[in-house]
Amino acid sequence: MTFGQQPQGGNQYSNPNMQGQPQYQYAQQNPYGQPQYGYAPNGTAAMNAQAAYSYEQVQQAQRVSVTRAYGEMTIGLLITAAVAVIAQMTGAYIGFLQATGLIGVFLFAAIQIGMAVYLGARIMKITSGTARVMFYVYAALMGFTLSSIFMIYDLGSIGLALGMTALFFFVLTMFGMTTKMNMLKAGPILMVALIVLIISQLILAIIPGVSGMTQIVCALGLIIFAGMTMYDAQQTRALFAAYEAQGPEMIKKISIVCALNLYLDFVNMFLYLLQLFGNRD
Incomplete structure (x- = not known):
């Protein structure tokens, strides 16, 4: 099952450093590489030149923050992979399906979608620790569900799709981070395309057997999530710049929600590549 995502762009988050709001001065670097802040009221005539942010410090802080988001995404992917392998080796997922049938499948899907929506909507209200735990639990549930791919595809196909996904994800991320093209403007278009993709998959689930349509939908899904990967790469940098x-x-909170978006991009691209190029066992 493919899980989409809501772009968490400029509509949900706004830049708090608007005119008339308090400005912050750089005080010192804590042991974890994150800046600490001292308060300076708006309209201060002269700020201490050594205390104020320099351009290099701002760039360094943004790099550290982006690295944190991709690190959290990587941990989530590792949790998913570990749970998927364990569930396959122990037969836990098969036993779960035998006990619950389709009810269990829909229950897991509902829980995962609900957690993703809740995390995106309540990220400003919950603590960073709670957000991190929710993300890791979500990744574990995804791994339990994805253990089903071992019953459909051979290991060679799974490994090939995983390698291709990692390569594409890296290239798309680097392009999104370095290009002057503003992918954030493509957010509404990508959202509409994602809704159309989901509706198309539901139709194919109800009316199976349409020749060639599954491959076409998978190809379109791959293109859409390639665009989402570039969009989320730029959005991650923009959100950290706005909230640093x-x-x-x-x-920490922003890093979790950005990690979730990037995680979903990776998983969806992997599933579409697997369906396009995988050999069914």
């Missing part, structure tokens, strides 16, 4: 002045706790 609110301190380490906010940075």
